[in-house]
Amino acid sequence: MKIIDTHAHYDDRWFDEDRYEVLDRILSDNVLAIINMSVDIPTCEFSLSLTERYKNVFCAVGIHPENIADTPDNYIDILRTLAKNKKAVAIGEIGLDYHYDGYDAERQQEIFENQIKLANELSLPVVIHCRDATEDMMKILHRTTPEKFVVHCYSGSPETAKELLKLGAYISFTGVLTFKNAKKAVHSCEIIPSDRIMLETDSPYMAPVPFRGSRCDSSMMHKTAEKLAEIKGIPTEEAIKICNENAVRFFGLDIKS
Numbered sequence: 001m002k003i004i005d006t007h008a009h010y011d012d013r014w015f016d017e018d019r020y021e022v023l024d025r026i027l028s029d030n031v032l033a034i035i036n037m038s039v040d041i042p043t044c045e046f047s048l049s050l051t052e053r054y055k056n057v058f059c060a061v062g063i064h065p066e067n068i069a070d071t072p073d074n075y076i077d078i079l080r081t082l083a084k085n086k087k088a089v090a091i092g093e094i095g096l097d098y099h100y101d102g103y104d105a106e107r108q109q110e111i112f113e114n115q116i117k118l119a120n121e122l123s124l125p126v127v128i129h130c131r132d133a134t135e136d137m138m139k140i141l142h143r144t145t146p147e148k149f150v151v152h153c154y155s156g157s158p159e160t161a162k163e164l165l166k167l168g169a170y171i172s173f174t175g176v177l178t179f180k181n182a183k184k185a186v187h188s189c190e191i192i193p194s195d196r197i198m199l200e201t202d203s204p205y206m207a208p209v210p211f212r213g214s215r216c217d218s219s220m221m222h223k224t225a226e227k228l229a230e231i232k233g234i235p236t237e238e239a240i241k242i243c244n245e246n247a248v249r250f251f252g253l254d255i256k257s
């Protein structure tokens with residue numbers, strides 16, 4: 001069964017040599033649709049150009065917390081205009097990242113929260129990235145709750161997952177779910193209801209086992225779906241079907257045959 005990749009970065013330099021060959025191949029093979037994320041204004045524009053080229057490639061527009069340095073003052077106005085495009089189906093990826101020294105927590109929080117407000121104004125779902133900043137993310141989500149949101153590449157605890165679910169979150173898993181040391185992600189996956197789970201690659205990163213370490217593309221996602229099926233005790237086809245339905249509903253995708 002063809003699968004929907006809800007989070008990928010085909011603008012990444014790793015695809016510079018063969019981007020369109022890869023997309024042509026996987027979209028005619030086992031990939032039904034892709035949502036390409038953006039991390040700053042130039043990648044928003046690139047993502048939109050990809051959606052023009054492929055009928056079943058959609059995108060999110062937004063500023064990633066690691067890319068806030070060059071953000072123009074009028075970023076909200078720019079994003080509002082870009083988000084008017086029908087194939088911009090979400091605001092993302094946005095959030096908090098305190099992983100590397102030198103981050104500006106205050107500015108990250110301000111940009112994150114402003115983008116949630118924009119998403120709510122436009123009734124668009126939000127794609128959230130959070131690394132080493134769970135407490136501050138929860139604070140913001142309680143204060144300014146997105147109408148609809150997904151926490152991507154989830155590897156947090158079941159306790160945090162429960163708190164997120166109460167706020168209405170969807171939770172999305174990458175190939176990390178297949179890693180031997182991903183016990184927390186697996187335990188969380190066990191307790192998340194099937195109608196709140198989505199799958200993604202975060203391509204070109206996070207390739208699932210047995211591709212771990214290599215450049216990841218959406219065609220590898222079936223391995224993550226197999227793992228999800230195993231955790232939930234259902235057939236792989238069923239897991240793919242459920243996740244595809246969740247993605248279509250969450251992002252309001254208009255997939256063309």
Ligand SMILES: [Zn+2]
Pocket residue numbers: 007008009037093202
């Ligand atoms: Zn990403």
